Amino acid sequence: MAPSPSKPKAAGATDKPLLAVLKGERRDPPPMWLMRQAGRYLPEYRQLREHKGSFLDLVYDSDAAAEVTLQPLGRFDFDAAILFSDILIVPFAIGQNLSFVAGEGPRLTPQLLSADLDSLTPTLTRLEPVYETVRKVRQRLAPNKTLIGFAGAPWTVATYMVAGQGSRDQSETRRLAYADSDRFAAIIARIEDVTFAYLSGQIEAGAEIIQLFDSWAGSLAPAQFERWVIEPTARLVERLRGEHPGIPIIGFPKGAGSKLRAYADETGVDCVGLDETVDPLWAHREFAADFPVQGNLDPLALIAGGEQMQDSVRRIVDAFRDRPHIFNLGHGILPDTPIDNVERLVALLKGSA
Amino acid sequence: MAPSPSKPKAAGATDKPLLAVLKGERRDPPPMWLMRQAGRYLPEYRQLREHKGSFLDLVYDSDAAAEVTLQPLGRFDFDAAILFSDILIVPFAIGQNLSFVAGEGPRLTPQLLSADLDSLTPTLTRLEPVYETVRKVRQRLAPNKTLIGFAGAPWTVATYMVAGQGSRDQSETRRLAYADSDRFAAIIARIEDVTFAYLSGQIEAGAEIIQLFDSWAGSLAPAQFERWVIEPTARLVERLRGEHPGIPIIGFPKGAGSKLRAYADETGVDCVGLDETVDPLWAHREFAADFPVQGNLDPLALIAGGEQMQDSVRRIVDAFRDRPHIFNLGHGILPDTPIDNVERLVALLKGSA
Numbered sequence: 001m002a003p004s005p006s007k008p009k010a011a012g013a014t015d016k017p018l019l020a021v022l023k024g025e026r027r028d029p030p031p032m033w034l035m036r037q038a039g040r041y042l043p044e045y046r047q048l049r050e051h052k053g054s055f056l057d058l059v060y061d062s063d064a065a066a067e068v069t070l071q072p073l074g075r076f077d078f079d080a081a082i083l084f085s086d087i088l089i090v091p092f093a094i095g096q097n098l099s100f101v102a103g104e105g106p107r108l109t110p111q112l113l114s115a116d117l118d119s120l121t122p123t124l125t126r127l128e129p130v131y132e133t134v135r136k137v138r139q140r141l142a143p144n145k146t147l148i149g150f151a152g153a154p155w156t157v158a159t160y161m162v163a164g165q166g167s168r169d170q171s172e173t174r175r176l177a178y179a180d181s182d183r184f185a186a187i188i189a190r191i192e193d194v195t196f197a198y199l200s201g202q203i204e205a206g207a208e209i210i211q212l213f214d215s216w217a218g219s220l221a222p223a224q225f226e227r228w229v230i231e232p233t234a235r236l237v238e239r240l241r242g243e244h245p246g247i248p249i250i251g252f253p254k255g256a257g258s259k260l261r262a263y264a265d266e267t268g269v270d271c272v273g274l275d276e277t278v279d280p281l282w283a284h285r286e287f288a289a290d291f292p293v294q295g296n297l298d299p300l301a302l303i304a305g306g307e308q309m310q311d312s313v314r315r316i317v318d319a320f321r322d323r324p325h326i327f328n329l330g331h332g333i334l335p336d337t338p339i340d341n342v343e344r345l346v347a348l349l350k351g352s353a
Numbered sequence: 354m355a356p357s358p359s360k361p362k363a364a365g366a367t368d369k370p371l372l373a374v375l376k377g378e379r380r381d382p383p384p385m386w387l388m389r390q391a392g393r394y395l396p397e398y399r400q401l402r403e404h405k406g407s408f409l410d411l412v413y414d415s416d417a418a419a420e421v422t423l424q425p426l427g428r429f430d431f432d433a434a435i436l437f438s439d440i441l442i443v444p445f446a447i448g449q450n451l452s453f454v455a456g457e458g459p460r461l462t463p464q465l466l467s468a469d470l471d472s473l474t475p476t477l478t479r480l481e482p483v484y485e486t487v488r489k490v491r492q493r494l495a496p497n498k499t500l501i502g503f504a505g506a507p508w509t510v511a512t513y514m515v516a517g518q519g520s521r522d523q524s525e526t527r528r529l530a531y532a533d534s535d536r537f538a539a540i541i542a543r544i545e546d547v548t549f550a551y552l553s554g555q556i557e558a559g560a561e562i563i564q565l566f567d568s569w570a571g572s573l574a575p576a577q578f579e580r581w582v583i584e585p586t587a588r589l590v591e592r593l594r595g596e597h598p599g600i601p602i603i604g605f606p607k608g609a610g611s612k613l614r615a616y617a618d619e620t621g622v623d624c625v626g627l628d629e630t631v632d633p634l635w636a637h638r639e640f641a642a643d644f645p646v647q648g649n650l651d652p653l654a655l656i657a658g659g660e661q662m663q664d665s666v667r668r669i670v671d672a673f674r675d676r677p678h679i680f681n682l683g684h685g686i687l688p689d690t691p692i693d694n695v696e697r698l699v700a701l702l703k704g705s706a
Binding site for chain 2: 168171174175178179218219220221222223224225255256257258259260262276277278279280282283286298300301303304308311312315330
């Protein structure tokens, strides 16, 4: 099970492959986890959901959220747990009302397209149950596993706060960012502040890595990408580093495509997550030789299984053989993913397939 | 109005700046047109639509479709007209029923997720009214303007044929392509054949340039992108070149991001259209020095107008100053775009602003 390190480690030190890779070590096989690994594809998750109320109730029940966080590690030899929470906890703490409408996704009110930011009353205590979840997970986590905390990146969080919900192409928010960039900059600044507090709380409670999810980074034109994705992320990374020296940060600007290298160079993240549309051979040429990357199996290839999955996995592992690499999906695992295929993926990677 | 050519042209020859750029000439200012330039942002288009029935009725009325094709050139000093038609004419000719539901977009029945391709009866006569439109436009077009014909690329057309409608992330089609690649390959092959016939008909009727719209190219993982975007496009380009030597072909793989260079190199298109998320400075470094590119103003920057538009235009024009470049949007002009901003854009580009 334990991967063979490419460098000797200090005798007695507990090996955490994910942390090693984020410091620039190569590992063969690469450590792995899967985005949304604590989720609906797991029967034990679906069962627990039936007994709890809403999604938000589950996030706010620290015992249950810790249980859900750990569920995938009970089944699979993943190298990390990722906190079970939601990126919209930050807008909730900023003062919007948050609800999850079954089959329709999240709703935030009042939406900031019309409401003023200053009409919201920040309630940072809404973040605290999440820290409690982090503490509980950390107490139960095996010593060779790593706990990943996370938040949405400011741009992506802003798209939900402005529209009040998910949107097809983030059009309302992109329009606001052009039409009233001062007002939009104030929204971004507020998100940065609360996200900094939120991530600091997670780190103090025991999160060992932070991932910033910028799920809608792909919809922005380059000048807007610089202003609303790169700059806020760079400021957040700098503040986190100042307060928590050495905390590893993974940035995941989904859809950033040709702007990935600029993102890596200018934000200062330790590792970039690649979505499944990125050609690993291209990425390997694009990034500096020792820069860690994470990704990027197509979640649909994991559903397909068989040779299609094997070929995709081989392509990724081969491309990144000579660089620090964390194996992952290119985005979240889908609810109808067969458990058997996840088992085969782990076996394939860990060399027992 | 006439741009000053960077090379002397033969005395008496009519200068068509778009064709010159596609042969590898630089032009200053770059020639321009706008995707979806014949459309709802124009009051004269909206007026004509009120008097015609459905969108499809308008496409099939060659006199009206020719009128709509020419409308933007009556107002703006664009360098090209683009045929007014729809990419779903090809599925209609393949034998699906086509309707446009107001407010919901197109519907194709039966959808091929369940129905068999062989249950459809090809009706290539459904393509012929479009050729008539091309002939009528060509008769009325000024000698320095160019007529662009177009079709959807096979992958994008397949996503509509499989799902029977537009879809958020082309998930049904991507799943089918993994789950039953033989069946999906047969759908792609049928689309290739009919698209070849359709584009040949347009060229014979007078289209001087062909653009292939691959609007959903961005959703595919790299191996799938090679098989379903690059390979079908390369085959189509080869067949068109064989039958119509010298016909310039612009490929527009929207969202292809980091895979744009592979697309350009492997499909054999003469020019690649860039969507608005591509950084022009990156693109300029990425492509061979004399390779023509088209694009890529953010349609929302055109709506914003003012300095935001000027800065975006300058960034694009400056980046591509030393290469053959056709100025365009990064995708279609939006219905609420102010006419005044389009006028300012033309003035800005043509040097009278």
